[in-house]
Amino acid sequence: MMTGLLRDIRLALRNLTRNASRTVVAIGTVACGVVAFLLAGGFIEWSLMYGREETIHSQLGHAQIVRPDYFERGIADPYAFLLPAEGETKLDTVASVVSTTPRLVFSGLVSLGETTVPFSGEGIDPVRERPISNRITILQGQDLANDKDSKALLGEGLAKNLGAKPGDSLVLLTTTANGGANAREVTVAGTFASVTKEYDDYAIRLPISLARKLMRVEGATSWVTVLDKTESTSAYVAALRARLPAKDFEVKGWRDLADFYNKTEALFTKQVNVMKVIIGLIIILTIMNTLTMSVMERTTEIGTSLAVGLRGTLVMRLFIIEGLMIGILGGLVGVVLGYLLALVISSIGIPMPPPPGMAHGYVAEIMVSPALALDAVFLAFVTTLIASALPAWKAGRMNIVDALRYSQ
Numbered sequence: 001m002m003t004g005l006l007r008d009i010r011l012a013l014r015n016l017t018r019n020a021s022r023t024v025v026a027i028g029t030v031a032c033g034v035v036a037f038l039l040a041g042g043f044i045e046w047s048l049m050y051g052r053e054e055t056i057h058s059q060l061g062h063a064q065i066v067r068p069d070y071f072e073r074g075i076a077d078p079y080a081f082l083l084p085a086e087g088e089t090k091l092d093t094v095a096s097v098v099s100t101t102p103r104l105v106f107s108g109l110v111s112l113g114e115t116t117v118p119f120s121g122e123g124i125d126p127v128r129e130r131p132i133s134n135r136i137t138i139l140q141g142q143d144l145a146n147d148k149d150s151k152a153l154l155g156e157g158l159a160k161n162l163g164a165k166p167g168d169s170l171v172l173l174t175t176t177a178n179g180g181a182n183a184r185e186v187t188v189a190g191t192f193a194s195v196t197k198e199y200d201d202y203a204i205r206l207p208i209s210l211a212r213k214l215m216r217v218e219g220a221t222s223w224v225t226v227l228d229k230t231e232s233t234s235a236y237v238a239a240l241r242a243r244l245p246a247k248d249f250e251v252k253g254w255r256d257l258a259d260f261y262n263k264t265e266a267l268f269t270k271q272v273n274v275m276k277v278i279i280g281l282i283i284i285l286t287i288m289n290t291l292t293m294s295v296m297e298r299t300t301e302i303g304t305s306l307a308v309g310l311r312g313t314l315v316m317r318l319f320i321i322e323g324l325m326i327g328i329l330g331g332l333v334g335v336v337l338g339y340l341l342a343l344v345i346s347s348i349g350i351p352m353p354p355p356p357g358m359a360h361g362y363v364a365e366i367m368v369s370p371a372l373a374l375d376a377v378f379l380a381f382v383t384t385l386i387a388s389a390l391p392a393w394k395a396g397r398m399n400i401v402d403a404l405r406y407s408q
Contacts, residue, residue, distance in 0.1 A: 026290040030330025033279040034376045038338030038368055040275055044268045046367035054195040055261050057135035060254045061224035062233045068250045078105050079177035082219035096232040101128035102220030104211045108174030112162045120202040123211025132226040141166030141190025147207040151189035157201030159191040166190050176216040184214050197358055280383045287387035295395045316396035323388025331380030335373045342366040
């Protein structure tokens, strides 16, 4: 069996070299299709990875622990769903956890001089929050240093609306958890930009001790956890759900909260699939044309082989192997060229305008992962297999008499 397969491969290679220029064009076509698939797919894969990490490390963290039904009913009355003040430290015992920090959401009005605008606030622990929010960009001033300062960090849009800059004094006016009014004067430590422009247009971050005094509450509305790697999220969330009583706590992974990212990923996945179909059709038509021409040129030879007793199934197998060899060689060449081009383009960078919902552009790259490279080779293999089926079938079913008289 193996000896016969090796013999067929040697014959297929010999047949491919008989018209080297046409074979090179066929392999080049497959390689170009693979390169196009790798570059487009690698760009989308990098964009999804970038968007995922920006979302996680500027707002959501890898997981959030809240009271049950907080995300459904807590926006209207967040202080009815408060978590304990110190319980988050017990969650750091898991090996994959980098940091778990409390957050307290609140809202109100902020004034600077004669200007008053609404804001959406977060009380955070500046030290424990830092590993989670490392993708937040400080545009002016500095980040919150510790939990003792009476300072605030303003979103870029909110700072522009107020005309605020680092060092300015703001007055925060809120309605406390028990329905009373409370005000506090704070100093602007700096301004920041996150992944979401809408968030930056209203966001204020305060040390959580100051936010608790402002709202006259203890505890937090959520505990946010960041892990050493995103791939550990599912296992961590499952372990935490098994560990914490469901009647007291609800655990949400970042995917459960990242609605915009999930929709973007679904859209990009559809685009990749459409692109794969288009590239596959181009390869199929090209290789089918190449092998059909080869069958026509070798009609007399095929007829002679059938006349001396060679079975039609063996003839079919030879042409299918020729097509597969074109696919495998083209796929491997395409992966190498695509990977090298991706490195060159990534070293230069791809300037991107601000996507919808973002205020700033970024420099994109192309990421060719092993899974994407394997997918590209598989695409070349499957399409050339499909393309070689019809010419091989025609060769194997050829009438011996008509084939022998073809060149006369």
